[in-house]
Amino acid sequence: MSHFLAIFIDGVIYSSWLFIIAVGLTLIYGVMKILNVAHGSLYALGAYAATALGGYWLATGHAPMGSYAMLVLAAIVVGLIAGPVIERGLLRFVYGKEEVVLVLVTYAVFLILEDLTKLAFGVDPLSIPEPYALLGSFEVGDLVYPTYSVVLVGLSLLVALVLALVLNKTRQGKILQAVIHDREMSAAMGINVSRVYLVTFTVGVMLAALGGALTAPTISVQPGIAAEVIVLAFAVVVIGGLGSLGGAALGAVIVGMVRAWAVHKLPEVELFSVYAVMALVLIVRPKGLFAAPEARKI
């Protein structure tokens, strides 16, 4: 198989993973203007919950295929618990403050969740490798790929499609867009902005946890994974433009392809390549590729 095809396939798989881990971050910023530093911890929480739920499912002798449902269920559970607790219990008290205050608050949540995760799950690495190998693998030329990677690509496309449809084609999506454009005017028009914020944050947390849950079968789940992911997720959404769904998708594709090219052709610059692209994009478009123009308020 040609290197070009290998780069393309590896790039697509990595881009899909990047999109899954970054989309929740951009959704929350787009609607709530909160740069959620705790996103990485919520990803880690999803990974831990998936390991626990999936591990329990397999250990109790249930059908191995059901472990995929456990991964998704873990993300939903984390989203439904952590989302409302953080949004109602903390964030709503700091709405309207400067963005830097919100960043500091979510950073505090990041640190708290890191320690809570250690308290709940311990510091020993956990793993749930079964779902990764369960679907078998397929060959493309001289390379073998796990079918799980195809599932990952399909799921990321599905998430992108569902979010795009909800945002653009449904009444709830229109309400969300109204809140994005002008929170005060939306409230004046009778939109329950608090509820929109709660739902958005919960969905954002669910997506972060989904990223962790889908990654869990491929890694050793342990303290520290949150910090690694948040840096990459930031790079992706900054390239695409904070708050832009299409930007997150494009940012993921750019980073994924550039990294795959570097790994195959120039491995010594692999680490540098991702951040070089980010720097280049920011030089040309300081607010990212898809950043929407901001209306001047009078």
Next chain:
Amino acid sequence: MSKFFSRTKVAIALMLGGVGLFSGSAHAQNPQPVRVGFVTFLSGPAAGPFGVPARLAAEAVVESLNAGKVPAPYTTKGFGGAPIELVVIDEAGGTTKQVSEYRNLVSRQNVDYIIGYISSGDCLAIAPVAEEVKKITILVDCGTPRVFEEASYKYVFRTRPHATMDAVAAALYLTEQFPDIKTYGGINQNYAWGQDSWSDFELAMKTLKPSATVTTSQMPKFGAGQYGAEISALMQSNSDVIHSSLWGGDLEAFMMQAVPRGLFKKSKLVLVAGEPYLHRLGSNMPDGTIVGARGTNGVFAPEGKLKTWLKEIYRTKADHDPNYPAYVTAMAFLGLKTAYEKAKAKVPVSDDALIAALEHSTFESPSGRVVMGLGKGHQAVMGTAYGSTKLVNGQVTVVNIKQYPAERVTPPEGVSSADWIKGGMKPKQ
């Protein structure tokens, strides 16, 4: 009222004085405990395979030493009869935090000696601080040869060999066992440890097998987690051998992703730090993987009373046999005990006496005899071994083990590792 307070003060003073006198007489009968600070990873990626086994070993060894249940020549209780008190702290958090924690151990916890450190970065940062505060510090596990090749210390010791032997012995094993090797590639973390490990291995292979060529050198960042593209690049490189110094969660993630893709059906894998993962990876460790343990530690340890003792006491705290971090931890405590008891001929034990006793010393350990033969007597040397994994009844075993004496895999005093490898790895004449 004021009379009452003054009487109370006198009473308290008398009581405290009494307690002081009493405790003084008690101390005369029972020796003061020796407080040892033990620093290892209790959280983060290095905790599972390295830090936690080291902590379990430290606790088990100290309990056994205090109970006087260690085989000869270590039958005296504690350190020369004095009980050992352990103060354990987490190594996670980076070098700046570790320097602060080190100073806390010295000035607030008042420890007598410090044993620990797994990360090479932490060892390089701590050694000058130990020298500054004049606290005897024994480095347990870090690999970088730079600690004693680039500096000279009075208060710092390392009771295990440095990492040059990992790459040299791996290259020796490969070229002896598989003389037809034509190509080799690598996947190592993009920081000092991974880069040095690959560079030493590449140099050693060029010396031992100049006809073999490098196919690819993958350097993912530490904690990358996703290795899909690297695995594709390694598969397409058609390397006979893949060298890796990956460790922790990175190694486990790499194996979880590479094994289902059949990477190791095409290439033989060399894991220079592979021994601690034998029980963790289990059947995910492909048959024929070449593993080392930087010294004759863990599965490579020679049979004997000390090895049996360590396995027994470790098994009281874990459901598996001790791995190499546990062995090197035991080594550090036994080295310090040997020196302490030798220095105790002059009571009280002074730092100078203990340093003199530990420099150039020789002591027995569960991994065999340790000689403090490098770094002006501050750096241990010992032989090492490599072997190949084989799954037997669901258990990973190591077969085809080859031993290498210290002089064959370690540069002599005064020669840097890189120069020694480039110069053909000749033993000292």
